[in-house]
Amino acid sequence: MDRRVDGLLVRPFSVKMSEDYVHEACERSIPTVIVNSPLDSIGDLDFCGTDDVGGGRKAARHLLDLGHRRILHLTYLHQCTDVLSREEGFRLELEAVAGTSCLTVHGCVSKPTETENALRELLTGPDRYTAVFVAGDGLAEVVYLAAHRIGIRIPEELSVIGFCDLAQARYMIPPLTTMRQDGYGIGKRAAMMLFDRMSGGAKDGEAVSVRLRTEMIVRESTAPPSGS
CATH class of the missing domain: 3.40.50.2300 (Response regulator)
Structure with missing residues (x-):
């Protein structure tokens, strides 16, 4: 962030580390979109992920x-x-x-x-x-x-x-x-949300939350229990 980034897409893996980065981004008024794992301790941030x-x-x-x-x-x-x-x-x-x-x-x-x-x-x-x-x-x-x-x-x-x-x-x-999971759709939508926030298209203070549906992919690892 010392290189003056214009926006952040954050995919939390370590919640504590992600929270530290996001808190700093908020303090610097850097537009930020959270991807896949919401940071519940930090409100009013745009989110895009899976249902x-x-x-x-x-x-x-x-x-x-x-x-x-x-x-x-x-x-x-x-x-x-x-x-x-x-x-x-x-x-x-x-x-x-x-x-x-x-x-x-x-x-x-x-x-x-x-x-x-x-x-x-x-x-x-x-x-x-x-x-x-x-x-x-x-x-x-x-x-x-x-x-x-x-x-x-x-x-x-x-x-x-x-x-x-x-x-x-x-x-x-x-x-x-x-x-x-629709990984491509999540990435595309999250990027669009970030660009919208950076360009001023999204209204300040109104966080947007988007969750994309999953699709059941039935292959060969599930079956009725034996003896049923």
Whole structure:
């Protein structure tokens, strides 16, 4: 910012670090648009991202329609607001159906063995969970590895649904069912919002919030629970 930038697009990964930068930008009256993960502690900023709550609900509905009632939610150790919103939507949809059970487990892409150990007991035995909703496609790869090592077949014995539709999702074995985010649309809309703010087209004090819908991409990693 010491180079006198005209505007900022901020995609928060570390909430604390992002808040520090954004506070400084606000103090310098630098137009700023937040992308994907809202900074709830800072109001009156334009935002463009995904309808994560709606996406979480769609993921839950897909698994419920297949007949799953014992479902794990695997999420990241360090969570931004977009990831929390996915879980919120997922749980809201599950709560509307009697007899469902949902347990949240925290995992880490860089520590697959620890995640496998956390999943092993939950995915085996008579009361095992039959499906996993992961907060991001990267974590789905960890679930695939854990299932392989435990000896659980996807989707015959375990359904897995991701979020994001990263490039590798279609090449996983089996190809991953996931919620697709409109990354191109978000980037384009966020840039337009920033240019509008920089040119004075947006009215001061009136923050704009835009959330683009997700798309369910059904591939081969989800199926009815075995024995149903």
